[in-house]
Amino acid sequence: MVRAPCCEKVGLKKGRWTTEEDEILTKYIMANGEGSWRSLPKNAGLLRCGKSCRLRWINYLRADLKRGNFSVEEESTILKLHASFGSSWSLIASHLPGRTDNEIKNYWNSHLSRKIYTFHGKTTSKGIITLPPRRKRGRTSRWAMKNKNQKGSSSTQQQQQQIHHHLNNEVAVPLPPKPPLETEKYLSTNIILMEEQVDGSSTASTITNDHKHENTTTMCVEGEKEEILNDDIWGPYVEEVINGGELVLNFDDFMDHCWQEASGVWTISDEQRESNINIVVGNEKVDDDMCTNVIMSSGDHDRLHSSSSIASDLDQNLLTWLWEDEDWEKDLQSLGEIHSDKLKAMVDWFLSSS
DNA sequence: AAAAGATGCAACCGCCGAGTG
DNA sequence: CCACTCGGCGGTTGCATCTTT
Structure with a gap:
């Protein structure tokens, strides 16, 4: 009818x-x-x-509407409720006096959803939250382009199907779909975790999912600390070991161009490999356009440290790269305490995926 | 200064379930 | 049960505004 x-x-x-x-x-x-x-x-x-x-x-x-920006508390509430209820905006709105479902939905779509998504290729219940830096208005970002390209291909549906619930209070987040790219297999994938030491130096721990081992390399010494911390890169890199050479991608690029096949083999697009082989592609510093692209030769961590940048205070702050530059501390607090168990979960997941 | 294009958000659309006769 | 109305909801769109080049 x-x-x-x-x-x-x-x-x-x-x-x-x-x-x-x-x-x-x-x-x-x-x-x-x-x-x-x-x-x-x-x-x-x-x-x-x-x-x-x-x-x-x-x-x-309506007179009882609260106008203006969402507070840190409200944002936190939305994140938590979305983890529990998904896209039930009216339900979420019922917990936020003065806010409408439409407003929350818009806020989620324009602010929060892009901050939060998990690793694609993930098959266990554990996940990683990553918050790419909020981009200022302007020319096309990779994120936006990706979303644009996915329009009409039921991307929303895919994301909804892939909502995961996470450890403790972590949020449930939509997974980005696999990029439709040609595949090529590589020998292994590593995550390099940057950690600042008490003496001001930093170390990079390399964790591989094929050999399941860690090794640590000193990354910098006292005196370089400030410069390095100002570089504004936070969090793990993903390193592809290719025929003796290395391709190191930042997390965003990894998200865009790499995925894990059912066999457990990690794959990277030809496009990305050709354009970045032997190049460290650092996170861009959004606010002042500082980029940290670094040429890197095979296994040369000294050269990596001299030009790249490092996240400090691994336990507490590793995940701060997930948040907007200026507000990460506030945002972190708003989500509640983020412990090293998230990091452990990330590493566990990584190791378990081999 | 102009163009390109990303962003935010108000508003629309279509579907669904509850209620009613 | 059926036909229908109504309110409500989530997804999507359109456009003004803003930033970047």
């Missing part, structure tokens, strides 16, 4: 509401109360669909 439209749409106005319309609607509802949305426009003298009136009232005109 074909459903009747909620109201006769011919001749009805669409698009942005004017101040006059807002006033009419507000006055009418103040006088008559909410409800009877179907008949409301006619009674109030509005050339609008009843649903449109309802939406305008609920999302914008």
Whole structure:
């Protein structure tokens, strides 16, 4: 059966509401109360669909609405509730007085969803949260382009199907789909974890998923500390060992171009390999365009440290690269304490995926 | 200064379930 | 049970605004 439209749409106005319309609607509802949305426009003298009136009232005109930016607490609440309820925006909104489902949904889509997604190729229940730096407005980001390319290919559905729940209070996040790229197999994949030591030096621990071992390389010494910390790279790199040479990608690039096949073999796109072989592609520092691209020869960690940058305080702050540059401390607190068990989970997952 | 294009958000669309006669 | 209305919801779109080149 074909459903009747909620109201006769011919001749009805669409698009942005004017101040006059807002006033009419507000006055009418103040006088008559909410409800009877179907008949409301006619009674109030509005050339609008009843649903449109309802939406305008609920999302914008209601007196109890809280306008303005979301607080750290609210953001934290959204993250936690989304982990539990998924995209049940109305349910989430019911826990946030003064906020509407639409507002929360928009906030999620424009702010939070891009901050949070897990590693693709992940098959266990453990996951990693990663928060690519928020990009300023401007020219195309990889993230945006990826999303754009996925439009029309039910990307949302894919993400919804891949929502995972995580350890403790961690958020459930949509997984980015596999990039449709040609594959090539490589010998192994390593994660390099950067850690600052008490004496000011830093170490890089290499963890491989094929040999399951760690080794540690001193990365810098006192005096270089400040410069290095200012470089604004946080978190693990992923290193591809290719025929004796190395390809080191930052996490974002790894996310975009690498994936794990069912066999457990890690794969990287030809495109990325050709453009970056033997190059360390560092995280870009978004705010002042500082890039940290570094040429790196095979196994030359001294050269890596001299030009690249390092995350400090591994236990507490490794995951701070997940957050926006300026606000990571606040955001971190808002999520509650992030312990090294997340790091351990990440490493566990990595090792278990081989 | 202009163009390109990303971003944020208000508003729309279509579907669904509850309620009613 | 059926047909239908209504309210509510989540996903999507359109456009003004903003940033970058």
